[in-house]
Amino acid sequence: MPSFLAKKWTKVPVFLLCLTPWSLLLWRAYYANLGPDPVATLQHTTGDWTLRFLVFTLCISPARKLLRLPELIRFRRMLGLFAFFYGCCHFLVYLGPDQNFSLAAMLKDVAKRPFITVGFTALVLMIPLALTSTAGWIRRLGGRRWQILHRLIYISAVCGVIHYLWLVKSAIYRPLTYGIIVGVLLLWRVFNWLPRRGPKVPASTNPQRSSATV
Amino acid sequence: MQSMLIRSKPDLTYADVTPKDVYFNRRRFLQAMGLAGVTAFAGKQLLALAAPPLKTLAAGKFPNLAKSPFSTTEKETSFEDVTHYNNFYEFGIDKDAPAKNAQKFRTSPWSVSVEGEVKTKRKFSMDEILKLAPLEERIYRHRCVEGWSIVVPWIGFSLSVIANLVQPTEKAKFVAFESLYDPGQMPEGRFAGIELPYIEGLRLDEAMNPLTLLCVGMYGDALPNQDGAPVRLVIPWKYGFKSIKSLIKIKFVGKQPDTTWNLANAHEYGFYSNVNPNVDHPRWSQATERRLGDIFRRETLMFNGYGDQVASLYNGMDLKKYY
Numbered sequence: 001m002p003s004f005l006a007k008k009w010t011k012v013p014v015f016l017l018c019l020t021p022w023s024l025l026l027w028r029a030y031y032a033n034l035g036p037d038p039v040a041t042l043q044h045t046t047g048d049w050t051l052r053f054l055v056f057t058l059c060i061s062p063a064r065k066l067l068r069l070p071e072l073i074r075f076r077r078m079l080g081l082f083a084f085f086y087g088c089c090h091f092l093v094y095l096g097p098d099q100n101f102s103l104a105a106m107l108k109d110v111a112k113r114p115f116i117t118v119g120f121t122a123l124v125l126m127i128p129l130a131l132t133s134t135a136g137w138i139r140r141l142g143g144r145r146w147q148i149l150h151r152l153i154y155i156s157a158v159c160g161v162i163h164y165l166w167l168v169k170s171a172i173y174r175p176l177t178y179g180i181i182v183g184v185l186l187l188w189r190v191f192n193w194l195p196r197r198g199p200k201v202p203a204s205t206n207p208q209r210s211s212a213t214v
Numbered sequence: 215m216q217s218m219l220i221r222s223k224p225d226l227t228y229a230d231v232t233p234k235d236v237y238f239n240r241r242r243f244l245q246a247m248g249l250a251g252v253t254a255f256a257g258k259q260l261l262a263l264a265a266p267p268l269k270t271l272a273a274g275k276f277p278n279l280a281k282s283p284f285s286t287t288e289k290e291t292s293f294e295d296v297t298h299y300n301n302f303y304e305f306g307i308d309k310d311a312p313a314k315n316a317q318k319f320r321t322s323p324w325s326v327s328v329e330g331e332v333k334t335k336r337k338f339s340m341d342e343i344l345k346l347a348p349l350e351e352r353i354y355r356h357r358c359v360e361g362w363s364i365v366v367p368w369i370g371f372s373l374s375v376i377a378n379l380v381q382p383t384e385k386a387k388f389v390a391f392e393s394l395y396d397p398g399q400m401p402e403g404r405f406a407g408i409e410l411p412y413i414e415g416l417r418l419d420e421a422m423n424p425l426t427l428l429c430v431g432m433y434g435d436a437l438p439n440q441d442g443a444p445v446r447l448v449i450p451w452k453y454g455f456k457s458i459k460s461l462i463k464i465k466f467v468g469k470q471p472d473t474t475w476n477l478a479n480a481h482e483y484g485f486y487s488n489v490n491p492n493v494d495h496p497r498w499s500q501a502t503e504r505r506l507g508d509i510f511r512r513e514t515l516m517f518n519g520y521g522d523q524v525a526s527l528y529n530g531m532d533l534k535k536y537y
Binding site (some may be wrong): 002035036037038039040097098100109113114115141166167169170172 | 279294295298299303307309310360362405406407410478497498499504506507509510511
């Protein structure tokens with residue numbers, strides 16, 4: 001199994017799978033099958049998938065450790081970029097039909113409405129991550145600094161959940177579900193960072209903490 | 215198709231509601247018409263479903279409706295959209311949930327109890343309600359607090375007809391309304407996130423305004439379950455949630471009654487909830503709205519465009535305070 005995941009071609013089906021929600025939307029749009037409020041359907045679906053891909057991306061590190069599948073790292077960049085891709089689609093649907101493609105109106109809205117502000121923050125924080133997602137940028141920044149930068153995804157995910165939470169009218173269990181999942185994934189990291197107890201690895205004498213791989 | 219739907223019997227009872235199979239046949243027919251109506255996808259039309267010519271087909275339960283001077287000449291939203299994009303939390307919180315979950319909802323027998331500060335308390339059966347006054351078709355704009363809107367040919371008569379029958383006393387200053395809540399038939403209601411039964415209220419003069427409609431149908435036919443069957447209110451100058459569905463109780467009272475959304479979040483939903491582009495919802499703008507089927511938003515009108523009829527009700531009131 002692990003060797004299978006390391007095969008080069010495995011990225012192709014994963015890529016196609018990630019693109020499926022988008023293809024389905026395009027299909028439904030072409031056949032005018034997006035429901036009574038097509039714009040809302042596009043907005044909600046792309047927003048949902050942005051959050052889901054953020055969650056998938058955050059799942060990689062715990063999954064690698066817990067399932068002992070280090071090869072999963074090969075798919076992390078793709079998942080993260082798809083989160084950014086769906087986030088951009090989500091933003092464009094908002095900028096176009098809702099704000100008439102007016103950047104000025106959009107910025108005013110971003111400043112005025114807290115739920116838009118956090119959503120916009122989530123997206124903006126993903127831009128540097130997308131730009132520095134290449135091997136070249138990892139080299140240029142150095143692994144350690146690159147890693148610190150890419151922890152911005154934690155803030156993006158939290159902002160994304162808040163964006164959803166502040167948007168719903170009454171029943172909050174859907175955004176809450178995302179919140180719990182993101183919370184668990186982040187807590188796992190916190191525990192992973194904590195200095196390990198026991199005689200084998202005393203925290204004070206272990207300069208390299210396990211966070212380097214998270 | 216038409217001959218199947220038009221009934222010649224002049225005196226209809228509530229038992230004459232279009233049988234479900236006929237209703238669904240009609241729906242399928244309308245869907246086919248809708249598909250046939252879809253032409254080119256270009257520019258603004260890319261995502262919009264071309265609206266089927268419903269008006270000419272809709273002649274089911276109520277063939278001889280009086281026209282109303284209150285009707286708008288704006289293009290009606292398609293029957294398909296109005297029946298598949300509903301906020302009816304008793305049947306689920308998703309817009310398409312009521313269309314699925316309300317199909318088995320039993321709306322017969324049904325009665326509406328009128329009580330409180332009135333000279334004669336009464337309970338009206340649906341058959342009685344349908345005969346209280348000549349039914350009118352009123353094509354109203356309907357604006358949801360969420361920022362979308364529709365144009366619907368409702369059927370009914372002014373709520374004041376009921377009030378004049380039961381004669382509110384001097385003590386009556388407000389009217390409280392209550393929806394049916396039957397958890398057995400509405401299991402989704404547990405996840406609504408709002409307290410049920412759904413309750414609403416109006417000031418007495420708002421309730422007596424001729425625009426306030428006691429509604430028993432739409433598009434020439436009885437109300438579909440997901441749109442608030444068998445009887446509901448429609449208050450076109452207020453946000454949609456004021457127009458309570460599946461009404462069972464009307465109570466004339468002395469004090470301003472509690473209302474569901476106000477109880478859920480008083481900061482966001484006031485008792486009045488008049489459509490007002492100048493007073494934003496705390497979380498989003500109310501200046502614009504999207505008409506279902508459109509891509510871009512349009513300006514929202516003060517009192518949803520019914521200012522001539524209702525603005526005087528609020529003379530001297532600070533509408534930012536009484537939102």
